[in-house]
Amino acid sequence: MSVVLVVNSGSSSFKYQLIDMDNEAVLASGLVERIGQENGHARHTVTAAEFAPDEPAPTFVSATSERDLPIPDHTAGFQVMLDAFAAHGPSLQANPPVAVGHRVVHGGARFFEPTLVTPLVLINIEDLSVLAPLHNPGAVQGIRAAQEAFDTIPHVAVFDTAFHQTLAPAAYTYAIDTELAQEHRLRRYGFHGTSHKFVSEAAAAFLDRPLGDLKQIVFHLGNGASVTAIDGGRSVDTSMGLTPLEGLVMGTRSGDVDPAIVFQLARRAGLSIDDLDDLLNKRSGLLGLAGASDMRDIEQRREDGDEAATLAFDVYIHRLRTYAGAYLAQLGGVDVISFTAGVGENSPIIRAAALETLGFAGVEIDPERNERRERGIRRISTDASAVSVLVVPTNEELEIARQTLGVAQG
Secondary structure, rough: EEEEEEEEEEOOEEEEEEEEOOOOEEEEEEEEEEEEEEEEEEEEEOOOOOOOOOOOOOOOEEEEEEEEEOOOOOOHHHHHHHHHHHOOOOOOOOOEEEEEEEOOOOOOOOOOOOOOOOOOHHHHHHHHHHHHOHHHHHHHHHHHHHHHOOOOOEEEEEEEOOOHHOOOOHHHHHOHHHEEEEEHHOOOOOHHHHHHHHHHHHHHHHHOOOOHHHHEEEEOOOOOOEEEEEEEEEEEOOOOOOOOOOOOOOOOOOOOOOOOHHHHHHHHHOOOOOEEEEEEHOHHHHHHHHHHHHHHHHHHHHHOOOHHHHHHHHHHHHHHHHHHHHHHHHHOOOOEEEEEEHEEEEHHHHHHHOOOOOOHHHOOOOOHHOOOOOOOEEEEOOOOOOOOOEEOOHHHHHHHHHHHHHHHOO
16 A cells, blocks of 8 residues: 655644545545644544445544644644544554655745655755745745654655746746846746646546647636646646736735736835735735625625626636636647636636637537536536536645655655
8 A cells, every 4th residue: 555645734734635545545634723823723534435336335434533732833733643643543554654745835946846855955945935935934844844753754845836847938037127037036937736737637538638639728716716828738828927926816816916006005005015915915806806705705796786796706707718818829729628626616607707708719618517516527518619628626635645656656
């Protein structure tokens, strides 16, 4: 049995999954949160094995245990996780991990593939915190704590930005002073790469077509959102840039705005750099337009005739169509369009509206297929559509585990 532990660590919490890679099944998952606060919280779920209809029912269903206790740091947090495995299973002695995979948001231009964690790699990840101050420091804390807890097996860093390292200079370069940009590493990096890679490969497998033959557009639409143009399995353009703030309208992030807005707000409203950072990252997007960051609330209020929600929806769709058209041009046409993540997988109205104007490009949505609530990957385009339109549930943890196992096995 080849078991991989996947860790996604932030500054005050981390999530984990234990995955049996022989059948790519989740054995357990959990969350350790409020690290460093007065009262921490931990949740651990042991996952029941899936079974076919003609097989005997499993002897147990998924079971979740929770604890509230002080968790002063990530090292203590990993001990809480180990205690949960010991108390509730599955046993790490019976299911020993062969490697630990770590999600790292920003790999800069240095990391273009999953990388075995060494002291030098850890120094480089920490150095890249200047580009991702909200994410990389937490990843470093998680890696160090995990190395203490699992000190005899390899640890692998999987970078959200790595998939986009195939962007051409024309796609990743900002038109600003070259020397200043190089000095401060200011360029487009892209994010959600692990998801875009997983979805594009899953789409090719579902269609039974070679990945290298396909031109794809993948919409990853969650609270954070991005879209990527993929040609033959390689990212050629993506909506997020230096940070995850650029691009589509998101739950609380503005996406693309005229940079001069920042100057105007600083001069006329007296907003500081920190104020502007907070505004564009945490108080904009759907929240700024309509006072709600959840697309389900926006859709319901729009249906009820709410003007602010209607505008927020329209702005959101307008941006999706803008990028869809741009990427059609960059790719020279498209074979597959996929929707993934919370909004992309669960909102038929968003999918239909986003592609409504693309009939000229051979896109034809089947309304009945689009409205169906089904699990797993599925086609929502008509049989006659020249472009296959799919809903593809993403699985970033599994993708991290696959890449981690590949590195661990050499």
